[in-house]
Amino acid sequence: MVRYVPRFADGxxxxxxxxxxxxxxxxxxxxxxxxxxxxARYLDxxxxxxxxxxxxxxxxxxxxxxxxxxxNRNLDAFLSGMPTYLILVxxxxxxxxxxxxxxxxxxxxxxxxxxxxxxxxxxxxMFRKVDGKMLINRMVxxxxxxxxxxxxxxxxxxxxxxxxxxxxxMIFPFNSDPLYLFVPLLLxxxxxxxxxxxxMFGETSLLCELIIHLNGSxxxxxxxxxxxxxxxxxxxxRPQMAKQLKVLIIKTLKKNVALNQFGQQxxxxxxxxxxxxxxxxxxxxxxxxxxxxxxxxxxxxYAIWFGAKTVELLSLGQIGSDLAFTTDSLxxxxxxxxxxxxxxxxTNPSExxxxxxxxxxxxxxxSKPFYVTGLKYFRVSxxxxxxxxxxxxxxxxxxxxxxxxxxxxxxxxxxxxxxxxRRQMSN
Numbered sequence: 001m002v003r004y005v006p007r008f009a010d011g012x013x014x015x016x017x018x019x020x021x022x023x024x025x026x027x028x029x030x031x032x033x034x035x036x037x038x039x040a041r042y043l044d045x046x047x048x049x050x051x052x053x054x055x056x057x058x059x060x061x062x063x064x065x066x067x068x069x070x071x072n073r074n075l076d077a078f079l080s081g082m083p084t085y086l087i088l089v090x091x092x093x094x095x096x097x098x099x100x101x102x103x104x105x106x107x108x109x110x111x112x113x114x115x116x117x118x119x120x121x122x123x124x125x126m127f128r129k130v131d132g133k134m135l136i137n138r139m140v141x142x143x144x145x146x147x148x149x150x151x152x153x154x155x156x157x158x159x160x161x162x163x164x165x166x167x168x169x170m171i172f173p174f175n176s177d178p179l180y181l182f183v184p185l186l187l188x189x190x191x192x193x194x195x196x197x198x199x200m201f202g203e204t205s206l207l208c209e210l211i212i213h214l215n216g217s218x219x220x221x222x223x224x225x226x227x228x229x230x231x232x233x234x235x236x237x238r239p240q241m242a243k244q245l246k247v248l249i250i251k252t253l254k255k256n257v258a259l260n261q262f263g264q265q266x267x268x269x270x271x272x273x274x275x276x277x278x279x280x281x282x283x284x285x286x287x288x289x290x291x292x293x294x295x296x297x298x299x300x301x302y303a304i305w306f307g308a309k310t311v312e313l314l315s316l317g318q319i320g321s322d323l324a325f326t327t328d329s330l331x332x333x334x335x336x337x338x339x340x341x342x343x344x345x346x347t348n349p350s351e352x353x354x355x356x357x358x359x360x361x362x363x364x365x366x367s368k369p370f371y372v373t374g375l376k377y378f379r380v381s382x383x384x385x386x387x388x389x390x391x392x393x394x395x396x397x398x399x400x401x402x403x404x405x406x407x408x409x410x411x412x413x414x415x416x417x418x419x420x421x422r423r424q425m426s427n
Contacts, residue, residue, distance in 0.1 A: 002033040002040075004106050006113040014113050017134065019141040020209070023202025027051070028095045028195055031106035048099055051195060054188045055092050061170035062088060068171055081169030082287040083305065090280040091196045094203070094273050101269070108269055116262055118216050130216040133322075136315045137208045141201035143308035148197035150301050155186055167193060203273070204312055208319050210266055211372060215323045217259055222333050225252050229338055241342050242351035249337065249358055256330065256366070263327075263370045275374030278313075285309055320372050320380035328369035334362035 003024050006014040016024065024030050027047050032040070062085040069078040098105065120127040151167050158165045164182050167189040176182055225248065232244050288306035339359055343352050371379040 002036055003027075004031045004033045004109060006109060006117075008117070008119055009114040014117065017131075017138065017205070017209075019138060019201050019205040023198050023205065026195060026198045026202060029098055029199050029203055031102045031109070034106070051095070051191075052092075054192060055088065055095070057188065058168070058170070058192050059085075059088055059092065061172045062168055064171040064173065065169045077169075079287050079290050083284055083291070083302065084168040086280050086284045086287065087196060087200070088192070090276055090284075091199055093276045094199065097272050097276070105269060108265055111262065111265070112210060112213070115258070116210075116217050117213050118220070123220065126216055126220060130212050133212050133319065134205070134208060136311065137205055140308050140312045140315065141205060143304055143311075144197055144201040147301060147305050147308065148193055150304075151193050152190060155190065158186070201312075204277075204316065207270055207274070207372075208316060210270075211319045211323050214259065214263060214266065215319075215326050218323075218326045218330070221252060221255055221259065222330075225249075225333065225337070233338060233341060236345060238345050238347050240348075242346040242348055242355045245337065245339065245342050246351065246355045246358055249334065249355075249362060253362055253365070256362075260370070267372060271373055271375050274372065274380060275377060278374050278378065278380075281309065281313060317381055324369040324371050324379070324381055327366070330366035331363045334359055334366065 006016065008014060027044065028051055032044055036044075062081055065081045066078060066085060069081070118127045118130055120131075154165065154167050157163075164177060166176075166186060172185070174181075176185055228248050229245065232241060232248070237244065285306060288302045288309065292300075292303035292306055337359065339355060342355065346352050371381060373379050
């Protein structure tokens with residue numbers, strides 16, 4: 001059973017960064033290779049069903065714990081189990097969606113690595129710039145790795161101390177003390193932890209890489225167009241200048257349309273999972289910040305998790321903003337093709353007219369920036385700036401991004417919880 005291996009258009013394997021190399025081993029979120037046989041596909045489905053059942057078992061046990069603490073009005077204990085439960089439910093929704101579209105994801109990744117992913121052999125300088133923007137995301141992946149490693153150390157201490165504690169706050173509907181039940185349940189905790197943690201940093205790393213390389217491809221498009229225009233101006237073949245620029249713009253437009261179509265495929269693949277991720281983020285950040293605030297030394301794992309989640313959202317928002325800015329400048333790219341100089345030197349009136357119509361069409365086609373959204377409900381950006389055309393309004397409308405809204409909401413929840421805690425202590 002072989003997981004899909006990313007390859008360039010010439011068949012050469014793509015060297016994945018370490019977060020994606022780990023994520024590729026995730027049997028829920030990474031598709032199989034097309035060459036995988038029928039029996040291996042059956043085994044993969046059995047593993048997926050098994051993981052689903054384990055998710056449901058953990059969900060039931062953690063929810064029982066939360067309900068028990070809620071009935072006892074133990075806010076601190078309740079919030080101890082809230083982060084792991086929220087991320088478990090989020091993982092269930094995301095895994096269900098991705099299992100329903102796994103074959104589409106494999107074809108989507110094939111297109112990405114063959115056509116969009118910047119080849120370091122051909123464009124080493126652009127690849128360095130693009131890869132450099134992934135450093136923050138890899139730092140976040142390392143922080144998530146630290147979180148899961150601290151969780152996985154717990155079983156060792158549990159065995160040494162003979163305490164029979166699970167990795168997460170759980171209450172099972174049966175007696176879990178016998179070793180023949182405790183050990184399998186503890187191993188299922190480890191399995192869930194590894195799958196979910198690799199999902200947390202792996203899928204975000206993949207999404208960031210998709211957006212960054214798409215943005216880099218747009219930048220290469222702009223660079224190539226500018227260099228080709230400079231050659232036309234230097235050659236100054238006056239009867240052919242307008243036609244040469246027209247042919248160049250048509251060629252650029254075809255690449256432009258291909259990139260736009262990939263952007264729409266990216267939106268189709270991730271809009272649901274981005275919505276799920278952001279929908280759970282505010283509650284998760286609230287619970288993590290509260291636990292880190294109430295007892296920083298004992299709950300340092302929550303502080304690391306909170307920092308990783310916050311930086312993850314901010315970096316994703318910044319990457320989304322960069323892509324929106326680049327696509328918003330595409331209309332200007334076609335306008336700044338030095339067409340006025342071409343018309344000044346060109347001696348072919350009919351081609352001049354065709355060139356002007358083509359430039360107008362190119363500007364119109366790229367009049368709106370591209371955003372990755374969560375079900376069209378919000379845009380993934382630090383600050384979504386809507387530029388209204390001069391014919392409508394001579395101003396810019398600024399909207400607060402989804403990332404900042406999430407951080408603001410989590411802070412509001414945090415303030416409410418701290419006030420509740422003070423009220424309990426005073427009573």
